[in-house]
Amino acid sequence: MVVNGKKLIEILDRIADVIEENKLMLTELDAAIGDGDHGINMSRGFHAVREKLKDDDGSDIGIILKKAGMALVSNVGGAAGPLYGTAFLKAGAVVEGKQTVDVADLENMLKSALEGIKMRGHAEPKDKTMVDAAEEALNALNSSNAAGESPQQAIKAAVDAAYLGLENTKDMIARKGRASYLAERSIGHKDAGAASFALILKTIFDELYGQESS
Amino acid sequence: MVGIVIVSHSRNAAEGAREIAAQMAPEVSIAAAGGTADGRLGTDINSILKAIREVYTDDGVLIIFDLGSAYMNAEMAVEMLDEDMRKRVEISDAAMVEGAAIAAVNSGLSKPLSEIMKELKHCRISKMP
Ligand SMILES: [Mg+2]
Numbered sequence A: 001m002v003v004n005g006k007k008l009i010e011i012l013d014r015i016a017d018v019i020e021e022n023k024l025m026l027t028e029l030d031a032a033i034g035d036g037d038h039g040i041n042m043s044r045g046f047h048a049v050r051e052k053l054k055d056d057d058g059s060d061i062g063i064i065l066k067k068a069g070m071a072l073v074s075n076v077g078g079a080a081g082p083l084y085g086t087a088f089l090k091a092g093a094v095v096e097g098k099q100t101v102d103v104a105d106l107e108n109m110l111k112s113a114l115e116g117i118k119m120r121g122h123a124e125p126k127d128k129t130m131v132d133a134a135e136e137a138l139n140a141l142n143s144s145n146a147a148g149e150s151p152q153q154a155i156k157a158a159v160d161a162a163y164l165g166l167e168n169t170k171d172m173i174a175r176k177g178r179a180s181y182l183a184e185r186s187i188g189h190k191d192a193g194a195a196s197f198a199l200i201l202k203t204i205f206d207e208l209y210g211q212e213s214s
Numbered sequence B: 001m002v003g004i005v006i007v008s009h010s011r012n013a014a015e016g017a018r019e020i021a022a023q024m025a026p027e028v029s030i031a032a033a034g035g036t037a038d039g040r041l042g043t044d045i046n047s048i049l050k051a052i053r054e055v056y057t058d059d060g061v062l063i064i065f066d067l068g069s070a071y072m073n074a075e076m077a078v079e080m081l082d083e084d085m086r087k088r089v090e091i092s093d094a095a096m097v098e099g100a101a102i103a104a105v106n107s108g109l110s111k112p113l114s115e116i117m118k119e120l121k122h123c124r125i126s127k128m129p
Helices: A005-021 A023-033 A038-053 A061-075 A080-093 A103-121 A130-146 A151-169 A178-186 A192-209 B011-024 B045-055 B069-080 B096-108 B113-123
Strands: B003-008 B030-034 B061-065 B089-092
Touching: A005 A023, A005 A038, A005 A061, A005 A192, A023 A038, A023 A178, A023 A192, A038 A061, A038 A080, A038 A192, A061 A080, A061 B045, A080 A103, A080 A192, A080 B069, A103 A130, A103 A151, A103 B069, A130 A151, A130 A192, A151 A192, B003 B011, B003 B045, B003 B069, B003 B096, B011 B030, B011 B096, B030 B045, B045 B061, B045 B069, B061 B069, B061 B096, B061 B113, B069 B089, B089 B113, B096 B113
Parallel strands: B003 B030, B003 B061, B061 B089
Antiparallel strands: none
């Protein structure tokens, strides 16, 4: 797996479409235990990313991710703005100046993004946030890479783990954000941020390797 | 005098809190940063930055906020300031309306930022993560 800047911009573009297609699902998850704006917020954010990157020459992966991060920070409106914004900025910082990235870079980017999300949101695993999807994904990617599996297997493992992490949020009590006001009553609902995280990772896989029928 | 920035998800709530605080201390610079750029509920880092710059003096700026992402966006806005400005900006987790009023009154009495932070401790509601 080698991704250049042009391909990365295509992936980000596709994420905007996939978020749009899943806007209602994200909104409904958020509405159940939060304020119901995650779908529209993410859609606004990734359309802004698309707009910001439309004239980018694709020569520097770090710059592309930095632009995406700033677009998210400035246009989302909800907690997802600073969280995904920080994630993209942090991911960009570890691949500054690179023209292409491989699966080892992806692991570094995900690691740095997750650190950024935890730092910004002051969240830990089991708080019922996107951290629960991201942490599982990173661990799976790390194990798979360490075991010498193919990039396709490794990224697939990360996507599956992210969805497992998303499923796990269902049984958790929310400890961050507005869902935490509901305390025990947040049990039984999946976290919207974990859902968008898993969706984004799945879109990356699909763009790299084609959609798999599941 | 310390400038005050009120960050809320709602443009009306930010403006309302500003109005209440300003009534008690009309001489203090208070800016409201409420809602997203396109008028939805939410917080906007660019409008927070603009508000900080609007009320900034070397006496510093105090930011008061309402819920969740308001804090994260305020924190990011502060990180984006130049070093020189950044060290003179504080975020308080005081209840928004009460905090804004108490901060305004104390700023009007020319108290330094550190003193105003102490005055606010009675209405802190531990909403910072
Ligand atoms: Mg929300």
